[in-house]
Amino acid sequence: xxxxxxxxxxNCGDCPIRNRAVCAHCDHDELVALExxxxxxxxxxxxxxxxxxxxxxxxxSVVSGIATLTQTMEDGRTQMVGLLLPSDxxxxxxxxxxxxxxxxxxxxxxxxxxxAPFEELMSKTPHxxxxxxxxxxxxxDAAREWMLVLGRKTAREKIASLLSIIARRDASLAATTSGxxxxxxxxxxxxxxxxxxxxxxxxxxxxxxALKKDGVILLEGKRxxxxxxxxxxxxxAGDDSDGGFLT
Amino acid sequence: xxxxxxxxxxNCGDCPIRNRAVCAHCDHDELVALExxxxxxxxxxxxxxxxxxxxxxxxxSVVSGIATLTQTMEDGRTQMVGLLLPSDxxxxxxxxxxxxxxxxxxxxxxxxxxxAPFEELMSKTPHxxxxxxxxxxxxxDAAREWMLVLGRKTAREKIASLLSIIARRDASLAATTSGxxxxxxxxxxxxxxxxxxxxxxxxxxxxxxALKKDGVILLEGKRxxxxxxxxxxxxxAGDDSDGGFLT
DNA sequence: CGCTCAGTTGAGTCTTGTCAACCACAGTGG
DNA sequence: CCACTGTGGTTGACAAGACTCAACTGAGCG
Numbered sequence: 001x002x003x004x005x006x007x008x009x010x011n012c013g014d015c016p017i018r019n020r021a022v023c024a025h026c027d028h029d030e031l032v033a034l035e036x037x038x039x040x041x042x043x044x045x046x047x048x049x050x051x052x053x054x055x056x057x058x059x060x061s062v063v064s065g066i067a068t069l070t071q072t073m074e075d076g077r078t079q080m081v082g083l084l085l086p087s088d089x090x091x092x093x094x095x096x097x098x099x100x101x102x103x104x105x106x107x108x109x110x111x112x113x114x115x116a117p118f119e120e121l122m123s124k125t126p127h128x129x130x131x132x133x134x135x136x137x138x139x140x141d142a143a144r145e146w147m148l149v150l151g152r153k154t155a156r157e158k159i160a161s162l163l164s165i166i167a168r169r170d171a172s173l174a175a176t177t178s179g180x181x182x183x184x185x186x187x188x189x190x191x192x193x194x195x196x197x198x199x200x201x202x203x204x205x206x207x208x209x210a211l212k213k214d215g216v217i218l219l220e221g222k223r224x225x226x227x228x229x230x231x232x233x234x235x236x237a238g239d240d241s242d243g244g245f246l247t
Numbered sequence: 248x249x250x251x252x253x254x255x256x257x258n259c260g261d262c263p264i265r266n267r268a269v270c271a272h273c274d275h276d277e278l279v280a281l282e283x284x285x286x287x288x289x290x291x292x293x294x295x296x297x298x299x300x301x302x303x304x305x306x307x308s309v310v311s312g313i314a315t316l317t318q319t320m321e322d323g324r325t326q327m328v329g330l331l332l333p334s335d336x337x338x339x340x341x342x343x344x345x346x347x348x349x350x351x352x353x354x355x356x357x358x359x360x361x362x363a364p365f366e367e368l369m370s371k372t373p374h375x376x377x378x379x380x381x382x383x384x385x386x387x388d389a390a391r392e393w394m395l396v397l398g399r400k401t402a403r404e405k406i407a408s409l410l411s412i413i414a415r416r417d418a419s420l421a422a423t424t425s426g427x428x429x430x431x432x433x434x435x436x437x438x439x440x441x442x443x444x445x446x447x448x449x450x451x452x453x454x455x456x457a458l459k460k461d462g463v464i465l466l467e468g469k470r471x472x473x474x475x476x477x478x479x480x481x482x483x484a485g486d487d488s489d490g491g492f493l494t
Numbered sequence: 495c496g497c498t499c500a501g502t503t504g505a506g507t508c509t510t511g512t513c514a515a516c517c518a519c520a521g522t523g524g
Numbered sequence: 525c526c527a528c529t530g531t532g533g534t535t536g537a538c539a540a541g542a543c544t545c546a547a548c549t550g551a552g553c554g
Contacts, residue, residue: 071392079398081391092384099388123373129380130376132380133376134341136384137341140383143390144318144347148318151444151445154541189500189501190500199542199543200542200544202545204501206503206542222500222551238321402510437532437533447512450511455533455534456534469534
């Protein structure tokens with residue numbers, strides 16, 4: 001996994017997530033106040049950013065890179081409960097301890113705010129609180145969507161669902177849409193995929209092979225994926241959203 | 248299921264969920280403004296309150312009774328994604344269509360606010376927005392907790408998890424704690440439990456029988472449950488939070 | 495060259511789902 | 525009063541999907 005050292009934005013105006021992060025709706029003055037309490041931190045792929053149970057003294061946004069939110073049982077079973085992409089928010093205002101492990105899966109840059117001043121600021125600037133509410137509601141929807149995947153879908157459907165989610169968001173970022181087909185690199189290992197989907201890594205591997213054999217996806221190496229027919233993938237995911245009233 | 252006709256509170260001061268709902272932090276003036284736009288609605292057990300995809304013209308709080316939030320796939324597989332208890336909030340400010348079906352599982356009373364004026368009010372009164380953010384964050388945590396249950400727990404652990412959740416919240420409301428044991432009536436059918444846990448109703452039934460046979464729970468009729476040893480139940484749920492470093 | 499790490503594949507097992515029969519109870523109408 | 529019916533729940537036999545354990549491949553690296 002080659003992850004280029006991401007440049008840290010020199011100021012909020014240049015920030016790549018300026019329009020989507022907690023600060024999206026902030027006006028100039030609010031931004032200035034935020035700049036006062038912000039600092040950047042970088043983490044390497046594989047590093048744990050926050051340990052579950054640790055005291056959190058900051059909150060922040062992912063600027064670039066990908067992190068995961070995971071929960072682990074005493075016997076080692078782990079479940080991923082969130083995938084943090086650029087602009088996603090980390091930490092919970094009004095709570096001291098972290099509830100989940102946060103792990104960088106690629107090199108990552110975070111824009112952190114000291115927690116106390118951030119909370120202070122939040123109570124004074126409705127723009128931030130409002131944006132955070134929006135983002136939290138979106139995350140709640142995503143979590144509920146995922147509950148359907150975890151509870152009711154087969155292994156094959158789970159894989160297809162994950163691939164279509166990655167394809168979709170990649171589409172909104174740097175999607176390479178070559179001739180109707182979507183192309184991207186999987187940001188997750190087979191094990192991370194398994195943890196996301198409530199499967200074992202062997203099952204993930206088998207179903208990836210099966211989808212490849214059936215022509216639903218093309219694989220080049222282990223990580224480079226091409227989706228020749230997005231509609232087909234969605235059908236495999238059980239998300240055949242257009243009703244399917246024909247045949 | 249006998250569900251007494253719940254009395255509708257005559258004003259917010261008498262409201263049983265006054266301290267826990269969206270309006271919890273509101274001062275007198277804010278409450279007056281809310282009263283302007285609020286109205287009560289009652290639904291009978293089994294009634295669908297909101298259909299997924301419908302246009303929502305209200306948001307509101309559950310005053311008494313229980314409702315479920317469910318998602319359904321084209322082929323009929325359904326997954327419950329939320330359990331709505333008194334004080335829980337229904338609806339999403341800033342979105343028109345409902346994302347999930349909301350179904351009353353007992354007779355239920357809701358305190359509804361017309362959506363547009365509520366949104367208007369929310370933008371002006373930080374107390375409401377702030378409380379809603381808190382509640383949404385709590386729901387997100389609950390959803391993530393549930394993702395672990397759905398993704399990684401066995402059928403037996405799932406049942407034990409559900410029972411312990413119900414026991415715990417019942418404890419905070421009307422818990423009958425008779426001599427160290429918790430006693431309550433299941434508010435859900437076996438099918439609803441299955442939909443919550445990502446299981447079939449047969450598996451739910453089998454695991455309930457197994458837990459009964461093993462003395463983890465006592466069953467009287469189909470719904471009346473006694474938990475003689477809460478710690479034991481938590482162990483069965485895989486939530487053995489006290490570490491279990493002895494043996 | 496040998497090591498490690500991520501991933502693949504195979505064989506066998508086990509949990510859970512499927513299909514079906516059956517029970518208990520409540521209501522209903524003759 | 526009693527058969528009849530519908531609903532919610534239980535139980536059994538069997539099948540299938542996913543897991544476990546294990547061997548193996550291939551790429552990258554010192």
